[in-house]
Amino acid sequence: MTPETSTSDTNLLFPPAPVPCLPIRGSAARFPVHRIYCVGRNFADHAIEMGHDPDKEPPFFFQKNPDTLVPPGSAFPYPAASRDVHHEVELVVALHGGGTDIPVERALACVYGYAVGLDMTRRDLQAEAKKQGRPWEVAKAFEHSAPCGPIHPAADIGHPGEGAIRLTVNDTVRQDGNLNQMIWKVPEMIAYLSRLFTLKPGDLIFAGTPAGVGAVARGDRMLAHIDGLDEVAFTVA
Secondary structure, eight states: OOOOOOSOGGGSSSOOOOOOEEEBTTOSOEEEOOOEEEESSOBHHHHHHTTOOTTSOOOOEEEEOGGGEEOTTOOBOOOTTOSOEEEOEEEEEEESOOBSSOOGGGGGGGEEEEEEEEOOEEHHHHHHHHHHTOOSHHHHSSTTOEEBOOBEEHHHHOOOOSSEEEEEETTEEEEEEEGGGBSSOHHHHHHHHTTTSOBOTTOEEEOOOOSOOEEOOTTOEEEEEETTSOOEEEEBO
């Protein structure tokens, strides 16, 4: 059974929430976001940093809600219920196509563009969830946990497979890697994910983070960089 939908606001119990959107570089159009998927431990050095063997596991995914996005030019509010919030800089893949069982060789045709994003994590709550074998939502899907820059169309920049991915906090480099270090490349992630979910236009995939994740505090300024994309800065409020 599929959920009922309405084409008119007049019979809704209350006004629906607005559709979360991201700006598109060089365009007045905006990118409406459907779902946010995140791939875990997709850089070998980060997998080792977190105590895992990068050679032993297939990709795994978790989700954030679309309304956790923080658009460029906004602050990242330090969340409640945590004293150990970490930054994770990531390449964000924005889809304008989708489907199920997408072949690897056709996966890039689904990609509209790319952005720089941050997978902010309540690390203390994540560690507790891991110990108890519980899901990660409280650590990963809290409000404002997905700061993201503007989307750059692939038609303009191509499909970045290598290039620096870096995060500085208060002008000190914390994370410094290269996109070519990703264990699962973008086409492989899309193909694998499409076996688990029906991918749709508007989906975002946060593609994993290099080593060097660490805590932030109120007043910190995070500057996220990926070669070929706009740098984005977020202040921790």
